[in-house]
Amino acid sequence: MTKLKIAVQKKGRLNEKSVELLKNCGIKLSNGSNKLKATAKNFPIEVLFLRDDDISQYVEQGVADIGILGENEVWERDKNVVIKEKLGFAYCKMSLAIPKEEKYTGLDWFKNKKIATSYPKILNNFFKEKGIPVDIEEIGGSVEIAPGIGLAKAIFDIVSTGSTLMMNGLKEVEVVVKSEAVLISSPKINEEKQKLLDKLLFRIKAIRNASENKYILLNAPNSAIDNICSVLPGMKSPTILPLAVEGWSSLHSVVKEDEFWEVIDKLKNLGAQGILVTSIEKMIN
Numbered sequence: 490m491t492k493l494k495i496a497v498q499k500k501g502r503l504n505e506k507s508v509e510l511l512k513n514c515g516i517k518l519s520n521g522s523n524k525l526k527a528t529a530k531n532f533p534i535e536v537l538f539l540r541d542d543d544i545s546q547y548v549e550q551g552v553a554d555i556g557i558l559g560e561n562e563v564w565e566r567d568k569n570v571v572i573k574e575k576l577g578f579a580y581c582k583m584s585l586a587i588p589k590e591e592k593y594t595g596l597d598w599f600k601n602k603k604i605a606t607s608y609p610k611i612l613n614n615f616f617k618e619k620g621i622p623v624d625i626e627e628i629g630g631s632v633e634i635a636p637g638i639g640l641a642k643a644i645f646d647i648v649s650t651g652s653t654l655m656m657n658g659l660k661e662v663e664v665v666v667k668s669e670a671v672l673i674s675s676p677k678i679n680e681e682k683q684k685l686l687d688k689l690l691f692r693i694k695a696i697r698n699a700s701e702n703k704y705i706l707l708n709a710p711n712s713a714i715d716n717i718c719s720v721l722p723g724m725k726s727p728t729i730l731p732l733a734v735e736g737w738s739s740l741h742s743v744v745k746e747d748e749f750w751e752v753i754d755k756l757k758n759l760g761a762q763g764i765l766v767t768s769i770e771k772m773i774n
């Protein structure tokens with residue numbers, strides 16, 4: 490039987506969420522991530538646990554059919570792979586930072602300066618596009634110590650809270666790109682595997698949709714229903730059910746997570762009462 494081979498990170502920031510995503514897709518893995526491989530009983534899939542540095546290459550070569558990794562790694566490796574879906578976790582930004590006592594004057598500050606990074610390709614593309622010549626020093630890790638030991642004038646690296654920068658006397662001055670985990674695929678997988686991939690993507694989208702939306706229930710006087718419906722778009726339109734109390738109805742709908750608080754305020758002002766909000770597990774459009 491054909492199996493879809495998926496590469497996920499063996500250990501690190503992506504591992505847990507990647508395995509959890511598969512689990513939420515209803516895929517039960519037979520053994521833990523301490524092994525190199527795992528299979529599932531209820532889906533024709535084989536999971537390969539690898540370093541995220543290698544995933545792009547293995548997918549390009551067909552060792553794995555698909556993979557989960559950070560966009561930053563996809564861009565840097567620049568292999569022949571296709572991004573199929575953004576996954577909504579492992580968010581980070583990649584920024585330029587300089588010693589905090591330096592006066593930053595804009596991107597020209599970097600002209601002909603040495604910048605240390607583990608992501609030379611992304612950085613080179615960025616400055617090439619801006620038409621600013623810079624001297625890129627590629628190093629494997631601990632990039633943030635480079636200015637302190639005189640290896641470079643600035644750094645380009647992944648930044649989340651900025652506390653590592655601060656501890657090393659650096660300040661973030663430009664955000665170059667933002668990244669999140671993505672699902673990649675080889676551009677040439679056979680028809681059978683493509684079908685399996687479509688099935689998996691269908692499930693992933695249902696989970697992503699669900700996590701971006703909330704289910705909302707509320708009570709309202711019938712006179713307020715029209716106005717309330719105009720702020721509650723719903724999947725098609727809100728469900729309206731009469732309450733036992735004369736002149737009142739219950740409305741059910743779906744609201745986007747990021748519009749949620751704004752919508753709640755409007756609903757309250759329009760006379761909605763007893764508002765209940767719950768998360769959605771799966772949502773099929």
Ligand code: ATP
Pocket residue numbers: 498499500501502503539540541542558559560561562579580581647648649650668669670
């Ligand atoms: P591996 O051993 O697999 O090579 P790694 O050390 O390269 O692991 P991690 O530190 O586990 O990688 O990070 C994996 C990915 O998580 C990064 O490439 C990036 O996309 C994402 N990420 C999100 N937030 C951060 C962060 N604060 N620092 C580093 N990476 C982050």
Ligand code: MG
Pocket residue numbers: 540541542
């Ligand atoms: Mg890595």
